Amino acid sequence: MTAAGARPLLEVENLRVAYGQVEAVRGVSLGVPEGSIVTLIGPNGAGKSSILSALAGLVRPAGGRVRLGGADLTGAPAHRAVAAGLSLVPEGRAILGRMTVEENLRLAGERRQPPGALAAAIDEQCRRFPILGERRGQLAGSLSGGQQQMLAFARALLARPRVLLLDEPSMGLSPILVGQIFEMVEQIHREGATILLVEQNARLALGVAHYAYVLEHGRLVLQGPSRELAEDPRVQAAYLGS
Template identity: 55%
Template sequence: MMLEVNNLEVYYGAIRALHGVSFQVEKGEIVTLIGANGAGKSTTMRTISGLIRPKAGEVVFQGQRIDNVPAHKIVRLGISHVPEGRMIFPNLTVYENLLMGAYTRQDKGEISASLEMVMERFPRLRERQKQLAGTLSGGEQQMVAMGRGLMSKPQLLILDEPSMGLSPLLVEEIFAIIQDINRQGTTILLVEQNAFMALQVAHRAYVLETGRIVISGSAAEVQSNPQVRSAYLGEVG
């Protein structure tokens, strides 16, 4: 098992955000976590990547417990987190943003090879590599964020709301890229409000409501669940 999240309890002050959240991600999978705003999706991702410390429970990656490991060391272990809202460096160029993703790496030849791989996957970034990232469109900024995440050569890529604010055409493009990244060998944990698209690309899915996992199964099983169809896929009756 690549990632095991066991009985996570997370608080913001006196408010409990996660109530015993547990799930697993196997090597080679795309696993999606869906739910409404405020359900605890981003809190879960931030806890896995070391940005938040849980009050109870554990996070195990490749057999090693990491819930007390600093975030920068978690990156070195092989987890890369592309956060909600992209969080790129607007006053740096596209090229400089991408290089920031490789800060844990030393081999200049391998870094150059990774840069070339990212440019091939996102041709628009090659065209705009000298442009300030803050001047890009929302879709291009998402590509920068994803490309930066790939620059650390992660075994597990965490994507938090990659389609947020994008046009339907760009959403389809981003999800096609997610599938391609997975086919090339990277395991993906996907948090996404666009439940329909997430369930189209995922192997397995978990539904999070008010800090609790309430439904889980294969993506097809979750997509066919009447509660999911009503609450997240816009179907009535």
């Protein structure tokens, strides 16, 4: 998966997540090597968001271990996960629609950037996503779905993450916008980001990722280089509609 001997930047070992009696994630191990895009695909309800939520410190794992750059982050609360370098772009984007674009960015960056650095960091994101720069003073709720997804990316990138966790960035967007969002994912990756991408759109995810894991009912059922998985008859039958 990586060069011989190299440990992945993000290491997840035997992760378990439970909501009361519901076991959503039942012992998942995966690795995200530095500089790569790794995707986690699988049907609705498989446990994909639960894995990202556990990594981002939004739910406490029921078991297992999470390491980033070798440091143990298991069960770290959200602010510590962010400080350590894990930023989540959540499913459904969680934009604050009644606040402006600028306010959304400021709220996300305030606790992650030293005072003084925040304005420059926001400027940097507005250069990266020029449409956000143009709409800085507008209510975030007035942005199109694709623009809101850009805002969600910008918000996560403000923290200068070591690994960006993307939860279904294509959800609810038209095919054209989905294409644009995936181009953006590739651009962010070219600029140096390491990405763990959760997607139901397996075709697109396998197209951009280097390595892929398939999750069903809280367990990994297949994994491999994306190009190989895309050729796998089981993946084609279940996820690629062929």
